Amino acid sequence: xxxxLEFNEINKRDLIIELQRREEVEQxxxxxxxxxxxxxxxxxxxxxxxxxxxxxxKVELKDLEVSQKELEECFNKVEEEFIKALQEAKxxxxxxxxxxxxxxxxxxxxxxxxxxxxxxxxxxxxxYVPGGxxxxxxxxxxxxxxxxxxxxxxxxxxxxxDKNGGINPYIGVAAKIVGVNKIYKVGGxxxxxxxxxxxxxxxxxxxIVGPGNIxxxxxxxxxxxNVDIDMIAGPSEILIIADEKSNPKFIAADLMSQAEHDExxxxxxxxxxxxxxxxxxxxxEIQIKNLEREKVIRKSLECFGKTIxxxxxxxxxxxxxxxxxxxxxxxxxxxxxxxxxxxxxxxxFLGRYxxxxxGDYFGGTNHVLPTNGxxxxxxxxxxxxxxxxxSFIYYSKEAIEKNGDRIITLANREGLTAHANSVKVRLx
Amino acid sequence: xxxxLEFNEINKRDLIIELQRREEVEQxxxxxxxxxxxxxxxxxxxxxxxxxxxxxxKVELKDLEVSQKELEECFNKVEEEFIKALQEAKxxxxxxxxxxxxxxxxxxxxxxxxxxxxxxxxxxxxxYVPGGxxxxxxxxxxxxxxxxxxxxxxxxxxxxxDKNGGINPYIGVAAKIVGVNKIYKVGGxxxxxxxxxxxxxxxxxxxIVGPGNIxxxxxxxxxxxNVDIDMIAGPSEILIIADEKSNPKFIAADLMSQAEHDExxxxxxxxxxxxxxxxxxxxxEIQIKNLEREKVIRKSLECFGKTIxxxxxxxxxxxxxxxxxxxxxxxxxxxxxxxxxxxxxxxxFLGRYxxxxxGDYFGGTNHVLPTNGxxxxxxxxxxxxxxxxxSFIYYSKEAIEKNGDRIITLANREGLTAHANSVKVRLx
Numbered sequence: 001x002x003x004x005l006e007f008n009e010i011n012k013r014d015l016i017i018e019l020q021r022r023e024e025v026e027q028x029x030x031x032x033x034x035x036x037x038x039x040x041x042x043x044x045x046x047x048x049x050x051x052x053x054x055x056x057x058k059v060e061l062k063d064l065e066v067s068q069k070e071l072e073e074c075f076n077k078v079e080e081e082f083i084k085a086l087q088e089a090k091x092x093x094x095x096x097x098x099x100x101x102x103x104x105x106x107x108x109x110x111x112x113x114x115x116x117x118x119x120x121x122x123x124x125x126x127x128y129v130p131g132g133x134x135x136x137x138x139x140x141x142x143x144x145x146x147x148x149x150x151x152x153x154x155x156x157x158x159x160x161x162d163k164n165g166g167i168n169p170y171i172g173v174a175a176k177i178v179g180v181n182k183i184y185k186v187g188g189x190x191x192x193x194x195x196x197x198x199x200x201x202x203x204x205x206x207x208i209v210g211p212g213n214i215x216x217x218x219x220x221x222x223x224x225x226n227v228d229i230d231m232i233a234g235p236s237e238i239l240i241i242a243d244e245k246s247n248p249k250f251i252a253a254d255l256m257s258q259a260e261h262d263e264x265x266x267x268x269x270x271x272x273x274x275x276x277x278x279x280x281x282x283x284x285e286i287q288i289k290n291l292e293r294e295k296v297i298r299k300s301l302e303c304f305g306k307t308i309x310x311x312x313x314x315x316x317x318x319x320x321x322x323x324x325x326x327x328x329x330x331x332x333x334x335x336x337x338x339x340x341x342x343x344x345x346x347x348x349f350l351g352r353y354x355x356x357x358x359g360d361y362f363g364g365t366n367h368v369l370p371t372n373g374x375x376x377x378x379x380x381x382x383x384x385x386x387x388x389x390x391s392f393i394y395y396s397k398e399a400i401e402k403n404g405d406r407i408i409t410l411a412n413r414e415g416l417t418a419h420a421n422s423v424k425v426r427l428x
Numbered sequence: 429x430x431x432x433l434e435f436n437e438i439n440k441r442d443l444i445i446e447l448q449r450r451e452e453v454e455q456x457x458x459x460x461x462x463x464x465x466x467x468x469x470x471x472x473x474x475x476x477x478x479x480x481x482x483x484x485x486k487v488e489l490k491d492l493e494v495s496q497k498e499l500e501e502c503f504n505k506v507e508e509e510f511i512k513a514l515q516e517a518k519x520x521x522x523x524x525x526x527x528x529x530x531x532x533x534x535x536x537x538x539x540x541x542x543x544x545x546x547x548x549x550x551x552x553x554x555x556y557v558p559g560g561x562x563x564x565x566x567x568x569x570x571x572x573x574x575x576x577x578x579x580x581x582x583x584x585x586x587x588x589x590d591k592n593g594g595i596n597p598y599i600g601v602a603a604k605i606v607g608v609n610k611i612y613k614v615g616g617x618x619x620x621x622x623x624x625x626x627x628x629x630x631x632x633x634x635x636i637v638g639p640g641n642i643x644x645x646x647x648x649x650x651x652x653x654n655v656d657i658d659m660i661a662g663p664s665e666i667l668i669i670a671d672e673k674s675n676p677k678f679i680a681a682d683l684m685s686q687a688e689h690d691e692x693x694x695x696x697x698x699x700x701x702x703x704x705x706x707x708x709x710x711x712x713e714i715q716i717k718n719l720e721r722e723k724v725i726r727k728s729l730e731c732f733g734k735t736i737x738x739x740x741x742x743x744x745x746x747x748x749x750x751x752x753x754x755x756x757x758x759x760x761x762x763x764x765x766x767x768x769x770x771x772x773x774x775x776x777f778l779g780r781y782x783x784x785x786x787g788d789y790f791g792g793t794n795h796v797l798p799t800n801g802x803x804x805x806x807x808x809x810x811x812x813x814x815x816x817x818x819s820f821i822y823y824s825k826e827a828i829e830k831n832g833d834r835i836i837t838l839a840n841r842e843g844l845t846a847h848a849n850s851v852k853v854r855l856x
Contacts, residue, residue: 082841085834096543096819099533107527107792115524115792120771122805136842170841206805225660228805232653253850260846287853292845339820343548347819354823355850361838362831364535364543365819377550377634377656379817389807391524391775391793392767395782403790406513410789413510413598414564417720418688422681422783425715 001284001301002255002269004277007310012322019323020373022235022264022304034189034218041193046200052190057131059165064201066167066183074172082170086137086177089362093141096364097149100383112396121151122228122386124203126195127180128210129171131160131187137174138360142367142381143209143230144178150386155180156205158195160187188212192219196227209368209381230381234372235264237304238356239325239345241316242271246331246352248279252287254329254355255280259300260293266304268323270316277307317341324375327356346375400426429712429729430683430697432705435738440750447751448801450663450692450732462617462646469621474628480618485559487593487613492629494595494611502600510598514565514605517790521569524792525577528811540824549579550656550814552631554623555608556638557599559588559615565602566788570795570809571637571658572606578814583608584633586623588615616640620647624655637796637809658809662800663692665732666784667753667773669744670699674759674780676707680715682757682783683708687728688721694732696751698744705735745769752803755784774803828854 005015040048046064054060075083106116127143129135140157147155157180159171167185175183184202186194192212198204207228208220220229238258242251255267271277284301288294310316313332320328324344332338335350342348346369347359360367370378395403404423411419433443468476474492482488503511534544555571557563568585575583585608587599595613603611612630614622620640626632635656636648648657666686670679683695699705712729716722738744741760748756752772760766763778770776774797775787788795798806823831832851839847 081837085837088831088834089838096535099535100545102530105527107524113791117528117810118767118770118776123771133843138838138842225802228802249853250850253846253853256846257844257850260844287849290845291849292843297846335822339546342546342818343551344816345818347821348546350820350822351824353825353828353854354821355828355854357835357839357844357847357850358823358828358831359819359821360847362835363541363821363823365821374653374656375816375818377816379815380819382545382817384812384817387807388772388803388805389810389812390770390773390803391787391808392778393775393782393787393791393793394763394778395786395791396779397781400781400783400786403516403786406516407785407790409509409513410517410566411785414566415561415720416685416688416785417718418681418684418725419785419788421715421719422678422685422785425677425681426781426783 001298002277002281002305002307005306005308007308007315007319010308016322016373019237019266019304022266022372030214030218034215034222037189038193038219038222041190041199042197049186049190049194049199052188053161053186056188057160058163059161061161061165061185064184064186066172066185070166071172071176071183074169074176077169078173083173086141086174090141090145090177092362092364093145094149097146097383101149102384102387111399111402113394113399115391115393118390118392119387120390121153122206122388124154124156124205125152125386126205126208127155127157128191128208128212128216129157129159130212131162131168135159135168135171137170138367139211140171140174141178144180146366146381146383147386148179150383152386156195156203157183158186158191159183161185189215189219192216192223196223207386209385230368230385231370231374231378235266236261236371237266237268237325238327238329239268239270239320239323240329240331241313241320242269242276242331243313243333244273244276245333246276248276248283250352250355251280251331252283255301255305256284256288256291256297257356258327259297259305260291263296263299263303265300267301268325269307270310270319271307272310272312272316274309277309313338314341320345324373326369326371326375329356344375346370346380429726430705430709430733430735433734433736435736435743435747438736444750444801447665447694447732450694450800458642458646462643462650465617466621466647466650469618469627470625477614477618477622477627480616481589481614484616485588486591487589489589489593489613492612492614494600494613498594499600499604499611502597502604505597506601511601514569514602518569518573518605520790520792521573522577525574525811529577530812530815539827539830541822541827543819543821546818546820547815548818549581550634550816552582552584552633553580553814554633554636555583555585556619556636556640556644557585557587558640558644559590559596563587563596563599565598566795567639568599568602569606572608574794574809574811575814576607578811580814584623584631585611586614586619587611589613617643617647620644620651624651635814637813658796658813659798659802659806663694664689664799665694665696665753666755666757667696667698667748667751668757668759669741669748670697670704670759671741672701672704673761674704676704676711678780678783679708679759680711683729683733684712684716684719684725685784686755687725687733688719691724691727691731693728695729696753697735698738698747699735700738700740700744702737705737741766748773752801754797754799754803757784772803774798774808
């Protein structure tokens, strides 16, 4: 199930291209549909939301907003054990994200000059949560907690109603635990339109975050600039670097934990040991039988599962840097020793007892990560995703008198005489 | 030249819509042309670059790269005074941006658990510099210095050749002073294609920054995701908050320094004093006669020049927060007192002797700023624009044994049994 490649024989460019072609989906038809939906929401507001919900979700809604009563009832529908796990996860995620908070700064100079940077939270943020089988309470935590820590004033959540016009109780509980301010039962591209333009009921936000299907993803792209968005998540991947001492059982399990997401997911083992590889292949066949999503896993591994055999760990890391995986597991002794060599990876799982789900659910780091090679330049969702910066500068009369000529020289050189003039009038 | 509005009478929603409509340009034709150009560059590499340069810039290039000799000759073509001003500006800009450098962090917990965030500079960055009258050496400084401070390994600059196949000497000098690694004579959408896909001569980069015309802007949008980009700059604006003690001469000059950029630029005075407004209008007519770009300024002020009369400074700031201007001048006593109230602004110029060109050229803050209301959620270009973050986490055997059940509960709840399995195999 895992294609076998040797480091010395692989064409690195082809390897990357093969992974990246996962993203080439036919988008043009979707764009037309989504453009139409967005324009209706912009022009007709709530009416459009109610009509689209009737059309797509087959539910006639009276109220778009989830009431306090509905929300409290969610707690009766979920297991105590789930609530406890979610609350513990919340504490860990908060601990980690609090360390990301940045402060402004100021520099003071001679002649009374000072300049600096001010940090402010975004005013309000919209979190989209998909419905159906893709309704993940963990996503609620991962998207909302960094916004809360950043100091965002109002967090609005949109999620499609179920067939009875209710909301998924697990999502409701997660939203309540992390302190979402308002929840509306709207899904799909129309939800993104509502957050981007505002309607009678739903407030326009500064930024939209959260995963979604192709309609949601395209809608986010189209409203980008009008509001900010998080990233557009592509197909995801795991890359496991493992030495010969690693347990093939663990590796097989971890590869499949990624593969179960999606047929386009990619699971890659990069190892110094061919024997390990053989052990992993055996383990895959043993373990897969007990997994609910066997079919998806098999398809994903057949298309995008790979093993690359390297001569040493250094080569393994070279491959990983090239692929820039969303998740990187480093199953080696003293994994911290290699952290400096890792250039491109969304989240790095160190040691033999830290499978990716530790980060997906519980450990504290964020699970919203750059996919499909974009860890080369994108970062995990963080507190920084929910702030904005402003610079400020003060000049005294003395300072402009001393430096004015330099500014005039540069402005004139660029042919911007009105720029030069704004300094000149102060030197007269 | 400045439309007069009263705070109590304005419809705030219409005010915003009027400013934002500046961006609605006919893009569809341009998209087709740019798509074609990008695809040619992707498939034909250098050959396409040479052909497009012949077609658009009317120059037949032998070498795309600017040689060391060509670069050194630039220094003979520019004034000593210009070089001095640029070097002083460089020091100020470096000082400011060095304060933006972030460090990674680590949190250690019980049972050997640790987790944290690692910060790495982008590997290589492409800076686009337009040709002709829009060739601004100050832009070279503002785009390159933060990348250098971030620790970017290689900075590549692309700029169109002049009609003799040379480069603008001021741009060349600026590039040399800030330490650009390689310069190529390629402009337009084809330059963006080269940086996004790479050619035989030009290396694919992780991020493209720098301003450009509509073809460049659309090309950047289209390659976004394949590489990172800075923002798409829209029409720019200044908003001046001034009390009755302010000098109308200064205000008139500052409004025009913004207006000269572009007919779509917007210049807004928000003041508590109608008398001040009347003084400004008089001053505009006096000063405009001596400015080279009189025609552009007049058009811009007629279309998007406004004065709003407020009852107090608090109201002035409310208006400013609503508009979220790229540049905000605060011409009041004790301007720092109001900094906490300013929520949305790209760069804030404090006091009566700090016109916007201080920040455009010399003071140290960056002049690449969020335009057209996007300061609500975007930030100035900064060192953060040239780094990426990775999270990391380590779990010991003991830690997974203690927390494994919680993770299994959450994974199962989401129907992801392979996720649960990756923990289970470690608990056996």
